[in-house]
Structures are given as C-alpha cells and as structure tokens.
Amino acid sequence: MPAAANLERFQAIIRRVLSKGEEESSLVVDIACTIGAEILDGRRVPGDDLNSVELARRFRTSRTPTREALALLEKEGLVEIPPRRRPRVADHSLEEVSEIYRVRAAMLALVAEEAGQRATEEEIAELRDIVTRMEEAAEAGDRDGYYWGNVRFHERFAEASHNRTLQRALDSLVLRSLRFRRLTLANPHRVVRSIADHSRLVTALEDRDARLAAALVTANVLGALRELSSMLEAPAPAIRAAG
Template sequence: MNSKRVDTMGAERTDESSRVEEIIDWVARGIIEGRLAPGSDLNSVELARRFDVSRTPVREALFVLSREGLVDWLPRKRPRVSKIRLEDVRELYQLRAILYAQISCTIVERATAQEIARLWDAHRRLAEAAVRGDVDAYFWANVIFRDEELRVCGNGIFKEVLDSMRLRINRLRRLSTSLPGRLQRSCADHHRLCEAYEERDSMLAAALNRSIVIGALQAIEQAWPNDT
C-alpha cells in the first residue's frame, strides 16, 4: 500500500469497494494536504467524471467522509469540506496526549530491541524529510512513525480509538507540520522520544510523547484565525 494511502476502513477490499476507497483516498488526501479548503463544494457529478464511475460510489465515498468528520453533508445541500472548530481541536489533542503517553509506557515495557530499531528506522524517514524541508514527506513519514508505535504497543483498544479519529487528526497534523519552525522541532522531539525508548525510560518517554502532542496543539492555537 502506498504510504500516502488514507486507511479509512481497514477491511479487505473487493473490486466494487476499491472504487469507493479510491475516491475516499483522493478527497481525504486533498483535504488533509490543504488542496481542498474548508467550505469547498464537493460536486458528485465532477467526481464521478474524474473517476469514470456512476454517482453511486461517489455518494458512498462522501458518506464515509461525512461520517469521519471531513465532509459536511446536510439534507438537500451539496456536500462540502467541513470546517474545524478550535474547541474540537483541543478536545482531540487532549485525548491524543493522554493516549500517547500511555502508549509510550507500554512500548518501554514490552518492546524488543528489534522493535525499537524499527522505530529508529521510522525516525530516519522523518529526519530525511526534515533536512529537505519537505512538509508532505515529513507528514506522511510521521504517520508511519505513529503507526509503528501502535504496532509495537499492541493495544487494540488504543488503536481502535485512534483509528476512529484518524482522518480528522491527520488533517490537523498536516496543518501543524506546515507551520514555521514546526518541522525541525518535531523531528528533534521524536529523536529524543526514540532515545527514551532505547533507554527504557517510561516516565521520560511518556512525558515527551505528551509534550509532542501538546506542542502541536499550541502551535495550531497560535496560528488559528481570530475570527473562527
């Protein structure tokens, strides 16, 4: 699977569902990467033409995106890219901070040396993108790093909760990564986190991971428009 593929359902794909997934992926990435701005219309006819399908799979895709919080679709209204409330951002990030602190503790307790090495490998992708100043590459490398943390942690409930808000969070994570100075700061913070994992320091790892999430929230708050 392409590292930039937006995983929304986690189920095996049939030929029929693959077209719906393709549309979900294209629209979701457009929203996450900022090519589709909040409030933008999502014309089902144009999308059907783009993907050479009927309007049925388009509507199914937009329904999924509406359920995931990326699309607003009111009765008798054209679907639009959803707008984000700062209050919702704060609630999402506060929950993530709690979960990732606990994930870090679990990683320290149960990770093998090989699993710690895989986390370092994931960090190297972050560092390479940071050196290039490539925001999109860094963002997607960060998605891979977080996915690797969840795999090492092995807690199915944590994964279920985080997956349930994955698209909304990715949209905000891409925003925070694009802010001035954030890319290099994030890379340095993740390096310290990997060191804490390697040193088996659960308290430090939990504090660092919580700080990474809260630091991103603070950056978003500072950049948030005053009129929204």
C-alpha cells in the same frame, strides 16, 4: 516528492483506515480514497463544495456510489453533509481541533506506556532510525520527506504498543489529524522542536522509562496543539502562506 506520490500515500492510509471489516464495494472505497487524498493534500480546502453530480461524472458512475463514498468520509471527519445542502469539505472549529488533539494526546500516552514495556529492541531501533531520517530530511529542507517520516514514526510507534484495540482507536483519529499535522510541520521552528521531542521519546523507550515516554509524547502533542491554535486564530492569508 512528486505530487502524485503524496496522493498515493494518502490514499493508502485512507484505504487502511476504511478497511475495518465493513463490506464496502471497491468502487465506493476507491472514490472515497481519491476524494479523501485530495482533501488531505490540500487540493480541496475546508468549505469546498462536493457536488455528487460532478463527482459521478468524474468517476463515470451513478450518484449512489459517490454519495456512499462521501458518507464514509463524513464518518472519518473529512466531509460534512448538512441537511438539505450540498456536501462539503469539513471545516473544524478550533474547539473541535482541540478535542481531537487532547484525545490523541491521551491515547498516545497510553501507547507510550505500552510500548515502553512491550516494544522489542528491533522496533525501538527502527524508531531511532526513522528519527535520524526525519532529521536528515529537515536539514535538506525536504518538507514532504519530514512529514512522511513523522507519519511513519507514529504508525510504527503505535504498532510497538502491541495493543490492537488501541491502534484501532487511534485510526479513528488519524484522518482528522493528518491535515493539521502537515500545517504545523510547515513551521521550521516547530520541526526543530519536533525532532528533539521524538529523539527524547525514543531515548525514554530505550531506557524502558514508560512514564517518561508518556509525559514526552503528551507534551509533544499538546505543543503541536498550541502551535496550531495560534495558526488557526491568525488571519487567513497567514494560514494559507504557512500551508
């Protein structure tokens, strides 16, 4: 997939997450989407400076919109703005990453329970089709195709719960987790396990076994956390090679 297409997809996700009914100027949101997409795509790495003067020059605006855009991204966990220091790309500790994944696992377990009871046959069939396309992408060595299939699966899975409050709560974690999900899915062995986990999850939904579906999705997320923890604890060159 062309690099520009990845950026556009990340921008679309960020725009959706930021549109929570708050009135933000389109310029501020546009800047936030551009910077945020570069962070999620790995073009800006944890700890990188985000100079508001340089950003203002780039976007041909004053420093105020760029500062507001960075503040939006700070709320979503992509940017850190330390007191009396320059903003930078957020660098989450292993403890913070663990908290994100454990909360996400609990939320997705509830999604599974709701979807097991409320998803339509058409929605479950779509999830099965997405898993099939994820498997095809993995077999073809299409890493980006698999990653975006995974993102799409979880979007449609959350929608199948028909619980908008739960979907909004998950949105508060989506940007924090997207960077890490891409890192874990760079591991071919993790991809094989991921496909099997997603296939079993859809089977549980087809059988209307909500309890099993909740257990499977919890195991999947916590398994990804274990994989990610071992990667983050590895020497920096190994992590960069994986990414």
